[in-house]
Amino acid sequence: MLAARRVGRLESLAAELPDALAVPADVRDPAQVQAVIDAAVRHYDGVDVLINNAGQGLHVPIEQIKLEDLRAVMELNVFGALAGMQAVLPVMRKRGEGAIVNVSSGTSRTVLPGVGGYAATKSALNMLSQVARAEFAADNIAVSLVYPSVTATEFHTVLRAGAYAGGGRFAPHSAEQVAEAILRAVQTGEPEVVLAHTPRA
Numbered sequence: 370m371l372a373a374r375r376v377g378r379l380e381s382l383a384a385e386l387p388d389a390l391a392v393p394a395d396v397r398d399p400a401q402v403q404a405v406i407d408a409a410v411r412h413y414d415g416v417d418v419l420i421n422n423a424g425q426g427l428h429v430p431i432e433q434i435k436l437e438d439l440r441a442v443m444e445l446n447v448f449g450a451l452a453g454m455q456a457v458l459p460v461m462r463k464r465g466e467g468a469i470v471n472v473s474s475g476t477s478r479t480v481l482p483g484v485g486g487y488a489a490t491k492s493a494l495n496m497l498s499q500v501a502r503a504e505f506a507a508d509n510i511a512v513s514l515v516y517p518s519v520t521a522t523e524f525h526t527v528l529r530a531g532a533y534a535g536g537g538r539f540a541p542h543s544a545e546q547v548a549e550a551i552l553r554a555v556q557t558g559e560p561e562v563v564l565a566h567t568p569r570a
Contacts, residue, residue: 370413372396372405373423396423396449399456406456415464418555419457421450422472427487428532434486446490447497454501458510467510470554471498472547475518475563502560511558517547518564 371386372394373379383391390412394401409416427434427442450471461467476484477491495514502512519541542564550562 370405370409370416372402396421396452397444399452402449402452403456406453406460410460416457416460417464417467419453419467419469420472420551420555421453421470422551423449424472424474426484427490428484429486430483431485439486439490442487443490443493446487447493450494451497454497454512458505458508461505461510462508465509467508468555468558469498469501469505469510469512470551471512471514472551473498473514473516475516478516478563499560513554513559514561515547515550515554516561516563517542517550 371379371383371389371391374393374395376393379391379393383389390408392405392408394405396402406416424446425442427438429438454469454471457467457469461469471494473495474488474491476488477495481488498512498514505512546564550564553559554562
């Protein structure tokens with residue numbers, strides 16, 4: 370089950386995966402999130418796993434953060450994940466089990482000048498996830514966090530505001546490495562999976 374805003378890419382990926390269902394959706398809209406979950410229930414007779422991976426960066430110093438930018442990133446990075454958890458919870462409860470993985474960021478585990486606004490949204494996601502893990506445990510639903518650092522995707526070229534400085538001592542993780550960390554969280558149900566930094570060659 371695939372959901373994203375960019376229809377072309379969504380359909381292209383779905384074509385590569387057997388029995389994949391693609392539903393265009395903006396996760397900032399709870400009604401659209403609910404429509405995704407409803408489609409999954411109709412097509413697959415339930416939902417076993419939810420991955421909340423939608424997100425956008427905001428890389429500007431604190432004094433330059435515009436409230437409208439922070440609000441927009443918060444709506445995507447936090448409200449979208451919350452809407453997903455709320456929509457899928459009744460379905461997983463009915464099945465008697467489930468796994469939810471929320472993709473956070475290594476920036477929420479360190480003090481990194483220039484990304485305070487973005488890191489704040491991920492810190493909020495962390496707390497929501499940790500509390501959800503405690504609240505959903507009785508229903509046999511595991512909520513896990515995955516913490517990538519820099520990932521080799523276009524993420525840093527489509528920031529809400531600011532620019533990625535690049536460089537650094539560590540090599541970016543590949544999308545495949547992050548996917549493996551997410552799969553590990555699904556399989557083990559552990560609270561957190563932190564991707565280790567790899568020094569540049």
